[in-house]
Amino acid sequence: MRLRTALLASLVVAAALQALYPFLPRWGQLAVSDTVIALASGYAAFHYRRRAADPANIRRMRLAFGCGTVACGIWSLGNVVLLISTLGAGSLAGVGGLLSTMAAGFVPIALILAAPRPHGLAAVRLLIDVAAVFGAMFALAWEFVLSGTQVPGEVGGEGYRVTIVGLLVLGAVIALVTLASAEPGQGGSAQQLLAAAALVQAVTLLAATRNDLEGHLWYADGVGGGYILGALVMAVSSRLATSRPGVERGGALVFRGWALLPYVPVVFAVATAASRQAATGQLDPVLVWTLLATFSLVLIRQFLTLASLGRMTEVLEEQRDTLEHQASHDALTGLLNRPAFDSRAADILAGPHLGVTAMVLDLDGFKPVNDSHGHAAGDDVLVVVARRLSAELRAEDLVSRIGGDEFAILLTGVRSSEAEGSDGSGLRSGEGDEGWDGDAEEVAKRLLRRISEPMRVHGHTVTVGGSIGLAAADEGGDLTGLLRRADTAMYAAKAAGKGTVRRYESAAA
Structure with missing residues (x-):
């Protein structure tokens, strides 16, 4: 049924x-x-x-x-x-x-x-709810059931009735809070x-x-x-x-239809007291003190609710910040992930971007560490490399892990010139050239020196190196083409013996 x-x-x-x-x-x-x-x-x-x-x-x-x-x-x-x-x-x-x-x-x-089963502040709020609603319902019971009643010749009759009524009211209060x-x-x-x-x-x-x-x-x-x-x-x-x-449930702190149910007897008790005052000009002392105690509990309850909501807001903000960070950063290294890097780099390239250079860094000697000491050691190497890269770069520079052991970097505000490559291949050595992307080359060399320093992982001292390809951004160019050119330069650096820096220039230059 x-x-x-x-x-x-x-x-x-x-x-x-x-x-x-x-x-x-x-x-x-x-x-x-x-x-x-x-x-x-x-x-x-x-x-x-x-x-x-x-x-x-x-x-x-x-x-x-x-x-x-x-x-x-x-x-x-x-x-x-x-x-x-x-x-x-x-x-x-x-x-x-x-x-x-x-x-x-x-x-x-x-x-x-x-x-x-509530815990902490939730348990305190529940007890206050029960006490406050009990006070309101007992006030109503006193007004409509007990007030002015007498049992002639019955010893202790009044106390017995108050006890029974109190138990009935308590049962009703627990029922109301359960329904809420x-x-x-x-x-x-x-x-x-x-x-x-x-x-x-x-x-x-x-x-x-x-x-x-x-x-x-x-x-x-x-x-x-x-x-x-x-x-x-x-x-x-x-x-x-x-x-x-x-x-x-977290929803216990927000207003909904059933949650207002325990407040019905509170409102009814106030209305009853107001009606009695208007009709007779006086109130039963039991009714007055019961309502005062009830309202004191309601105020305490609201204070605790505000405190809980404030704490909940802080937790939600922390969780939001954490989720935003997780959505835009690599879980292992903490660097920008590829979507976040692409988005921020595209914003930079979409505006005035004089002196923007992209780097693609590929680690040398990473695979032997991974094979000899395990993937956990390899992960630790990546974390150390990421920290060293972040320490050497400026806050406005972008760095991202875009592959297993491959990193992309976008520098802004570096110098460039229109010097041509010496061999017409579109690739030029970073050694000995003055003025062309000087800042970018110096940064690249500094990065290679920094990441090649020995590091201690899983009880072993290991060393890795890297090869870096550079590419200067063209006016109106897109990120995909820029990274492709830097990637081409990186492979040329590896072919040149690793641990070197190569920059890309078009053959026409």
Whole structure:
């Protein structure tokens, strides 16, 4: 049966019986109520028992189902006893009432066990939520149930009623906080429906207490239908899937429909106090102090929420910065990755770029290190080389690992001339030429000297070298062509004996 259909049917049955009670004798009213509640709660106990024994559920959830089994089982038994008493088979009404009261105590325990387990500030916020909502609901209970009531000749009667009402309010508060944890768009879960049933029962019992104190009929003000509705909703909850417990969700800090539910009694309590003040010009001291305590807790709760949101913002900013860095940098060396290098270099070339030179560096002697000492040692060599390159270059220069042991560098603000190559091949040696890309050549030579220094990796001292090809950027040229020319020059440097610098010039130059 679909959830909405089951809930609608439960509501219809409860409303129908509420409308039927005035036409039945008292024993008939009680017999119908006890029978329906005993059957519904017994049905719930049966299915909760099966789920408590299911090894597929985690231990914490099995304990929650166990508490649900006990609560519904005792409740069913209590109503059977009440039914027997109603039919005249003995004066057992007190026993039945005691069993029903005991059953009500196990439902909040089941809700606590089935709820997510908060930690740190989340746990503090939850406790404050419970305390604040408890204060608001107790203020309402005091105003509508306990205020001005007396039990002549009954010693300790007032304290007993306050205790019972306090327990009922606590159960209702836990139910409200559980319902507030509902995820947006999530269908009803066993925990949420059990919480709804507990809330209905708590409100019904509070109304029943008021009826009893004021001498009203026991089913008046919807109490008769409330008992039925609570039992039927609990029966429906026993067949629903559970939401996963044990994890606090980040969305608990943001506003959503269900999250506002615990604040309803707070608003209602304030409205009640304002109405009483406007009507009588005075407020009950218990109501005043309870509301003051409630609002103090609400303010503390909001302060903690702001602190949590501030910390969450810092964490999100740190994660954003980390993700942005990871998206644009090589995971091993920390240098720019190829897409980021291409993007930034293209931006430089798209604008005025006098004195822009590209370098392509390929390590010499890297493969023997990788083969002799393993890939981990090879990775460490790449990391050391990357650090040395970064240390020798300026902040505005770009450097990227574009291959296994190949690096691309883009220098800006270097000198250039229109000198031709001596052999007409388009490639010229970097040795002994004055004025042509002098800065770039000096940087390249300095880089080769720096990376060729011995390094200690994995307990071994190793040495690698490199070959560098240079290419000056043409006005209007693109990055692909520039790197291609630098790459051609790099292969010429390797062919010339490695550890050298070659620059590229067009044959026409």
